[in-house]
Amino acid sequence: xxxxxxxxxxxxALVLAIVGFIxxxxxxxxxxxxxxxxxQDATVQDRLALEERLGLNDPIPVQxxxxxxxxxxxxxxxxxxxxxxxxEMIAQRLPATIELAVVSAIFAVVLGVLFGVYTAINRDGxxxxxxxxxxxxxxxxxxFLIGILLIWVFAVELKMxxxxxxxxxxxxxxxxxxxxxxxxxxSLILPSITxxxxxMTLVMRLVxxxxxxxxxxxxxxxxxxxxxxxxAINFGHALKNTLLPVVTIIGIQLGQIIAFAIITETVFxxxxxxxxxxxxxxxxxxxxxxTYLLLVGTLFVLINLVVDLLYVIIDPRLRLDGTxxx
Amino acid sequence: xxxxxxxxxxDLKVQIPxxxxxxxxxxxxxxxxxxxxxxxxVGESGAGKSITGSAIIGLLDRPARISSGSVTLQGEVISGxxxxxxxxxxxxxxxxxxQDPLTSLDPLMSIxxxxxxxxxxxxxxxxxxxxxxxxxxxxxxxxxxxxxxLDAYPHEFSGGMRQRVVIALALIGEPDLIIADEPxxxxxxxxxxxxxxxxxxxxxxxxxxxMLITHDMGVIAETTDRVVVLYAGRVAEIGNTEQVLTxxxxxxxxxxxxxxxxxxxxxxxxxxxxxxxxxxxxxxxxPTGCPFHPRCSEVMPVCKTEQPALTPLGDTTIACHxxxxxxx
Numbered sequence: 251x252x253x254x255x256x257x258x259x260x261x262x263a264l265v266l267a268i269v270g271f272i273x274x275x276x277x278x279x280x281x282x283x284x285x286x287x288x289x290q291d292a293t294v295q296d297r298l299a300l301e302e303r304l305g306l307n308d309p310i311p312v313q314x315x316x317x318x319x320x321x322x323x324x325x326x327x328x329x330x331x332x333x334x335x336x337x338e339m340i341a342q343r344l345p346a347t348i349e350l351a352v353v354s355a356i357f358a359v360v361l362g363v364l365f366g367v368y369t370a371i372n373r374d375g376x377x378x379x380x381x382x383x384x385x386x387x388x389x390x391x392x393x394f395l396i397g398i399l400l401i402w403v404f405a406v407e408l409k410m411x412x413x414x415x416x417x418x419x420x421x422x423x424x425x426x427x428x429x430x431x432x433x434x435x436x437s438l439i440l441p442s443i444t445x446x447x448x449x450m451t452l453v454m455r456l457v458x459x460x461x462x463x464x465x466x467x468x469x470x471x472x473x474x475x476x477x478x479x480x481x482a483i484n485f486g487h488a489l490k491n492t493l494l495p496v497v498t499i500i501g502i503q504l505g506q507i508i509a510f511a512i513i514t515e516t517v518f519x520x521x522x523x524x525x526x527x528x529x530x531x532x533x534x535x536x537x538x539x540x541t542y543l544l545l546v547g548t549l550f551v552l553i554n555l556v557v558d559l560l561y562v563i564i565d566p567r568l569r570l571d572g573t574x575x576x
Numbered sequence: 577x578x579x580x581x582x583x584x585x586x587d588l589k590v591q592i593p594x595x596x597x598x599x600x601x602x603x604x605x606x607x608x609x610x611x612x613x614x615x616x617x618v619g620e621s622g623a624g625k626s627i628t629g630s631a632i633i634g635l636l637d638r639p640a641r642i643s644s645g646s647v648t649l650q651g652e653v654i655s656g657x658x659x660x661x662x663x664x665x666x667x668x669x670x671x672x673x674x675q676d677p678l679t680s681l682d683p684l685m686s687i688x689x690x691x692x693x694x695x696x697x698x699x700x701x702x703x704x705x706x707x708x709x710x711x712x713x714x715x716x717x718x719x720x721x722x723x724x725x726l727d728a729y730p731h732e733f734s735g736g737m738r739q740r741v742v743i744a745l746a747l748i749g750e751p752d753l754i755i756a757d758e759p760x761x762x763x764x765x766x767x768x769x770x771x772x773x774x775x776x777x778x779x780x781x782x783x784x785x786x787m788l789i790t791h792d793m794g795v796i797a798e799t800t801d802r803v804v805v806l807y808a809g810r811v812a813e814i815g816n817t818e819q820v821l822t823x824x825x826x827x828x829x830x831x832x833x834x835x836x837x838x839x840x841x842x843x844x845x846x847x848x849x850x851x852x853x854x855x856x857x858x859x860x861x862x863p864t865g866c867p868f869h870p871r872c873s874e875v876m877p878v879c880k881t882e883q884p885a886l887t888p889l890g891d892t893t894i895a896c897h898x899x900x901x902x903x904x
Binding site for chain 2: 566
């Protein structure tokens with residue numbers, strides 16, 4: 251068990267080192283750092299001084315390890331465009347993205363699992379068929395279209411919900427949250443649905459097909475023959491056995507929700523990291539792009555680590571710590 | 577039906593509507609099981625043994641359904657009960673043991689939890705009492721170091737041990753009847769006898785009736801008091817085990833017995849097993865008359881046109897023109 255965690259941690263570190271290398275390459279090879287920092291009409295002396303100051307004359311591997319070392323300490327350099335440390339800019343915008351991602355993930359997982367279980371249990375029911383058919387819309391419509399449709403219906407026509415921004419935010423221990431104000435919550439609804447709809451339908455269809463598979467197994471039949479209540483069978487036995495593949499997908503989806511909130515944030519002008527990234531791309535603001543890459547990489551590694559640990563909690567067969575040979 | 581009767585299956589008919597016509601895997605099957613009696617149900621694959629078992633506990637897979645006939649448990653008709661009423665019959669009054677112990681248990685739940693969950697579903701007892709009962713159930717079925725194994729998961733047990741756990745699960749609701757569907761088929765030969773003897777001993781101790789579904793005449797001989805022989809969904813013969821094994825009247829039963837290895841019957845080099853020629857007809861193409869007639873060595877003209885009725889004949893009940901004619 252311990253060795254399992256250590257191995258996973260090691261693999262995660264390796265992945266991050268590679269992501270770090272790619273981010274590092276962006277610095278070196280996208281654009282010209284001299285030009286980016288000093289401008290076009292810098293003198294040779296200026297260039298040499300900069301080279302000395304930034305360590306650009308060190309061998310490439312040394313530079314790489316310096317870069318990694320700085321990144322580990324939360325030092326990601328300064329934005330080319332407005333001269334503010336990148337770490338500060340990201341920290342300022344991260345709460346918005348995290349709140350959006352968490353809310354839409356909860357929306358996707360809770361509704362996805364509920365609908366999935368419902369459609370699996372009532373396979374031929376009218377409502378189940380209706381849900382299945384309409385889920386095709388969620389799977390096939392692109393995110394930006396859903397966002398624009400929602401804005402059109404709920405913001406433009408019905409004028410019920412705001413079409414952009416975060417609304418009012420409250421500062422809680424340095425974390426700007428929109429979850430505590432009415433306008434903040436209202437502003438969250440449309441972007442969360444936009445971001446979570448695809449994931450919700452995906453989770454639902456996965457839960458449904460896994461559940462149908464499990465409901466056919468002998469142990470479910472035996473559970474019925476034991477006279478257990480329907481609810482105990484469906485949720486205590488069947489759902490639990492569908493969780494393993496579902497947790498994997500949910501983990502990956504969660505990473506995607508955070509990483510690819512870009513589109514939703516653009517559509518709703520949501521002041522999060524994704525919007526920051528898109529703007530950085532427009533201005534070739536390499537430090538921000540590289541940091542974003544590292545951030546997303548770290549998130550994926552962390553989520554996968556959590557998923558791996560969840561496996562062990564869910565499935566006793568994976569607890570290979572020698573205790574099974576009793 | 578006497579006071580001694582535990583289960584009475586009467587004219588049970590199970591039908592499955594399909595695109596190519598209605599199948600009748602169980603056709604007018606009738607038999608009884610007395611309190612504490614072990615009754616074997618034997619037949620080839622597809623004879624309708626397992627479907628009969630499923631029909632009794634109301635666990636037929638759709639679209640199969642009981643189209644006529646009745647199942648009566650202790651004087652109460654249980655065929656046609658609704659799902660919730662049936663749930664209270666299953667596990668509480670009729671326990672079930674399935675064929676494959678490797679797949680019968682939920683892999684993600686400890687066996688202690690599965691046992692106490694079942695106990696709590698049927699007996700009004702607390703979690704602690706249910707755990708006590710689970711422990712006792714494991715001890716009863718002979719799991720070594722039962723206390724330390726309550727929290728073990730199914731994959732930590734061998735096949736034979738898992739089938740013991742399944743038997744413990746079937747018995748924990750203190751049922752009056754156990755339906756055991758090929759309980760030893762998936763086990764090693766060396767473990768089969770142990771599990772059978774365990775099942776037999778526990779049911780004798782508790783005066784639990786057993787419906788033992790099997791295709792193995794050896795199992796029938798070792799375990800049962802009476803035998804129901806099924807062929808193509810119909811009862812061919814019902815009789816006391818000893819009588820059926822030694823002097824079966826139905827040609828099919830004789831064929832089954834003859835096809836079972838038995839050292840006493842074999843004389844040296846001539847030791848060849850008899851076999852019944854042909855195979856059981858498909859449910860879509862049942863022959864007219866007696867379903868066994870195309871394979872029967874003693875077929876008579878009447879067999880091809882008329883379905884023989886199930887008739888009491890001495891100690892046995894039999895559906896065969898030959899036997900009824902001989903006695904007439």
